[in-house]
Amino acid sequence: MISHYPISKNNPIVLASISARRKAILKQIGIPFESSGSMIEENHHEGMQPADIACQMAKLKAESVKHVYKGRWILGADTIVVINKRIFGKPEDSRECHEMLLCLSGKNHRVITGFCIFYPGGKQAHLEAVITKVKIKEISESEIEAYIKTGEPFGKAGGYAIQGIGSFMVEYINGSYTNVVGLPVCEVVSALVKCGGLKEFPLNSPSALLFQRG
Numbered sequence: 001m002i003s004h005y006p007i008s009k010n011n012p013i014v015l016a017s018i019s020a021r022r023k024a025i026l027k028q029i030g031i032p033f034e035s036s037g038s039m040i041e042e043n044h045h046e047g048m049q050p051a052d053i054a055c056q057m058a059k060l061k062a063e064s065v066k067h068v069y070k071g072r073w074i075l076g077a078d079t080i081v082v083i084n085k086r087i088f089g090k091p092e093d094s095r096e097c098h099e100m101l102l103c104l105s106g107k108n109h110r111v112i113t114g115f116c117i118f119y120p121g122g123k124q125a126h127l128e129a130v131i132t133k134v135k136i137k138e139i140s141e142s143e144i145e146a147y148i149k150t151g152e153p154f155g156k157a158g159g160y161a162i163q164g165i166g167s168f169m170v171e172y173i174n175g176s177y178t179n180v181v182g183l184p185v186c187e188v189v190s191a192l193v194k195c196g197g198l199k200e201f202p203l204n205s206p207s208a209l210l211f212q213r214g
Contacts, residue, residue: 004120006199007032007073013197014069016061016076021163021182029185030203031192038064038076050082051129054114059127066122073197074118079182081158083109091159094148100159101147101169106138109158111180117191125195130184132175134162139169157182 007013012032015022026033038061048056055078062076081088083103091097110131117126139147152166153159160166162173162180178185192198 004073004196007192007197011072013073013075013192014065016065016074019077019182021161022077025178025181025183025185029189031189031198033075036065036068038062040064050080050087050110050112051114051131053087054078054080054112055116055127055129056114058114058116059124062116062118066118070122071120073120073192075115075188076118077113077115077183079111079113079157079179081109081111083107088158090155090157091153097148097153097159098144101139101144101153104136104139104158104160104169105144106136108133108135110134111158113179113182113184115183115188115191117188117195117197119195125197126191128187128191130176130179130187132173132177132179132184134173134180135171136160136169137171143169 005011009032012034015026015033015035016038018035018037023035040057040060057078058076061078062074066074088100091100111134112129112131114129116124119125147153147165150165152161152164160169162170162177173180176184176186189198189201193201
């Protein structure tokens, strides 16, 4: 069995994303990382199950940077919002954002994050989708318009941020909170420990191990 050096300050994992939410989560839990934009368009393929789509996009993101970081652990992730069979990514403009929020109003939906881990050298180590159920209260037209004007919905799957102002809309969730933010911490940490990316967790002296570039 090939052994790989675990993630450390001198060997940070590569996050194939420039998502501020994902970077904040890794920083909060003390996993040393370096972020790198994946340059992958977040297209959703018809005929595929939502969880498979999220996993495929996460894998493509990780694959897109592995040629640059050949000796590093890599983490790719993709989050989508699903209501019935309709998939919501990030709204492109105010009109689309308004439509998304109106559709979510008063209903349950699923937030699905697929994540993929690559070993140093580029071989896939882990691929998984995590699902959280979210209930949104009935939102008035004035609330939707006011929320859009804050600018927060843009760049967020489903057009809202549960960790921000958008929390006022969320009645309850069933499942991982951090999954809704963009990265399911429990599952990601467990996978990294299982495949050898983390020798132990929590890491010793997390504050001394924080590492971020880019």
